[in-house]
Amino acid sequence: MPTGAPKEPNRFLPLTPAVFNILLALADGEKHGYAIMREVDEATDGSVRMGPGTLYGSLDRMLDAGLIAESEREDDSKRHRRYYRLSEFGRRLLVAESERLYAAVRQARVKGILSPA
Amino acid sequence: MSSPGSWYARLVGLLPGPFRIRHGDEMIFAFEEDRKRSAPSTWRLWSDYARTFVREWLRALPWEAIVILLWNIAVLGLVISLRDYVMLALYALIAASFAATPVLRRLRQRRGTAVFAIAAVGCAVWAFFVPKMLFGLTPGDSDWERLVCTTQTAPMILAIISFLRHQPWHENELALRNTPRPRPEGPLLVAPLYGALLGMAVFSIVLNREKAAGAVLSGLTAFAMIFPLIQAIWRREDHFREFATIVYPEGR
Numbered sequence: 001m002p003t004g005a006p007k008e009p010n011r012f013l014p015l016t017p018a019v020f021n022i023l024l025a026l027a028d029g030e031k032h033g034y035a036i037m038r039e040v041d042e043a044t045d046g047s048v049r050m051g052p053g054t055l056y057g058s059l060d061r062m063l064d065a066g067l068i069a070e071s072e073r074e075d076d077s078k079r080h081r082r083y084y085r086l087s088e089f090g091r092r093l094l095v096a097e098s099e100r101l102y103a104a105v106r107q108a109r110v111k112g113i114l115s116p117a
Numbered sequence: 118m119s120s121p122g123s124w125y126a127r128l129v130g131l132l133p134g135p136f137r138i139r140h141g142d143e144m145i146f147a148f149e150e151d152r153k154r155s156a157p158s159t160w161r162l163w164s165d166y167a168r169t170f171v172r173e174w175l176r177a178l179p180w181e182a183i184v185i186l187l188w189n190i191a192v193l194g195l196v197i198s199l200r201d202y203v204m205l206a207l208y209a210l211i212a213a214s215f216a217a218t219p220v221l222r223r224l225r226q227r228r229g230t231a232v233f234a235i236a237a238v239g240c241a242v243w244a245f246f247v248p249k250m251l252f253g254l255t256p257g258d259s260d261w262e263r264l265v266c267t268t269q270t271a272p273m274i275l276a277i278i279s280f281l282r283h284q285p286w287h288e289n290e291l292a293l294r295n296t297p298r299p300r301p302e303g304p305l306l307v308a309p310l311y312g313a314l315l316g317m318a319v320f321s322i323v324l325n326r327e328k329a330a331g332a333v334l335s336g337l338t339a340f341a342m343i344f345p346l347i348q349a350i351w352r353r354e355d356h357f358r359e360f361a362t363i364v365y366p367e368g369r
Contacts, residue, residue: 032143033140033143033147034143034146034147034150037147037151038154049161050165051161051162051164051165051166051169052140052143052144052145052147052148052151052162052165052169053144053165053166053168053169053170053172053173054165054168054169055147056136056139056140056143056144056169057136057169057172057173059140060136060139060140081143082139082143
């Protein structure tokens with residue numbers, strides 16, 4: 001994982017849908033891979049459906065980039081699993097991307113594309 | 118008939134070792150659960166696998182192997198209309214240069230620098246001198262022949278860079294020293310391949326039968342190209358576990 005000088009989140013924007021949804025799924029606590037997959041599926045009403053390869057490939061790259069951290073332990077069914085959680089940088093990146101998307105939504109409202117909230 | 122889950126498990130076994138060891142079980146679990154829960158589209162799952170396969174192998178291969186492959190494809194495109202034996206030679210070199218880096222690296226992991234260096238020299242002899250001996254290609258004979266000879270210099274320089282870059286004096290030295298010496302099947306299986314390739318040089322000089330030699334050489338190099346895959350399937354548990362221990366010494 002790269003360390004050293006603090007990273008500027010704006011340099012990493014925009015995020016891919018997979019990365020953004022994974023970060024969002026981890027915003028309220030750590031989860032294992034399949035729980036992330038399910039949460040993304042349910043939160044987006046099935047419009048973002050990640051396959052296992054996309055999910056774990058993205059998790060690997062996010063670990064390398066320092067967006068998330070991992071730990072290993074057994075789950076409730078005594079199954080050995082890797083759990084992922086947001087890093088400080090991952091959280092800052094998630095905030096930055098959410099603000100970027102929110103600004104786009106506001107602009108769409110101003111233009112009458114979306115109805116006011 | 119095998120279930121989709123068992124096919125998926127087999128396909129996951131073909132992903133690069135470190136990725137498969139880290140995520141293989143979870144991927145199969147997620148695949149099965151996904152199928153039970155919502156009967157997902159088969160096309161989506163297989164296309165996800167196909168993209169993952171390409172992406173993870175590209176991540177896993179040394180950059181030199183990718184550059185060598187692209188370089189040779191470009192060269193093949195330039196000389197596609199030349200005589201058959203030139204095409205055979207290029208095909209052989211494409212296959213061999215693509216296969217060389219991972220095979221040589223595996224040798225180095227298993228038997229140390231000495232065997233690796235011998236194999237690298239053997240490969241260099243083959244890549245540099247066999248085309249010359251086999252087909253009489255020498256720089257300066259003609260523009261096309263000079264092209265064929267000189268364009269192979271860059272891949273070999275890359276192979277040497279790869280050799281130096283993956284030497285154990287880098288960060289993996291401690292992991293290599295701490296890794297128990299594996300069983301010797303790997304080198305014993307690879308050795309005949311390199312022996313055969315080197316033997317081709319003698320064969321071509323003694324018999325001077327360019328076309329037959331070229332055909333045999335092509336067959337051997339095709340085997341060299343698929344050899345890592347055969348080995349990965351045949352002895353994948355030992356091989357992948359060993360590889361993962363070296364690459365991720367802190368891992369399982």
